[in-house]
Amino acid sequence: MALKRMDNVGIVxxxxxxxxxxxxxxxxxxxGRATIEGEWAGRVTGLGDQHVEVAMMRTPDGHSRLELSRFLxxxxxxxxxxxxxxxxxxxxAMFTVDDIDDTLERLRAHGAQLVGEMVNYQDVYKLCYIRGPEGLLIGLAQELG
Known part of the structure; x- marks a missing residue:
């Protein structure tokens, strides 16, 4: 049986x-957003009695998702x-953007901080890592040329 796709990456x-x-x-x-709780959910995760708020975020191309979870x-x-x-x-998580400088500037208004430096990788990509909300590590890439 072949792998069909990767549905999402979860971040707590x-x-x-x-x-x-x-x-x-x-x-x-x-x-979308949902609250997940109940005996079935605890059986899947191995956590038993759980109550979680979930938000599913989708990339503009519709192919990738982040599942953001807050455990109550x-x-x-x-x-x-x-x-x-x-x-x-x-x-x-690494994201490709149209304009990395503009994206970084907009995300700074939401608390993003550059980790290390912005670099040019062989004139193919402009890359950087940032710390987003709650210290989450996010990679940004802009295709050059």
């Missing part, structure tokens, strides 16, 4: 509204948002 946050606003400014669209129950037990780029595990 504390401030769902602020994070939605940040990703909207980046260019993602809010596809159980409480969050670990925090790796400020881990460096060489930490083990899931690290960042």
């Amino acid at each position: 946050v504390e401030d769902l509204e602020r994070t939605i606003d940040f990703f909207r400014e980046l260019g993602l669209e809010l596809e 129950r159980p409480t969050v037990i670990a925090d790796h948002r400020n881990a460096p780029v060489n930490a083990l595990g899931y690290l960042r």
Whole structure:
């Protein structure tokens, strides 16, 4: 059986509204919101009794999604948002944008901070990493030429 697609990447946050606003400014669209709870949900995640607010954000091309989750129950037990780029595990989401300088400037109004420097990779991409809301690591890329 062949893989059909990757549906989404999940990110757990504390401030769902602020994070939605940040990703909207980046260019993602809010596809929908829901509250997930019940015995079935806890069986899937292994968390038992859970209550989670979820927002699904979609890229403009419709092919990629971020699932933003805020756990009301159980409480969050670990925090790796400020881990460096060489930490083990899931690290960042990378987005291609039309104008990286304009995008960075707009996201700074939402608290984004540049990590390291903006670089030109072999005149193919202009790249940078930023820390977004709650310290989330986000990569930005602009195709050159």
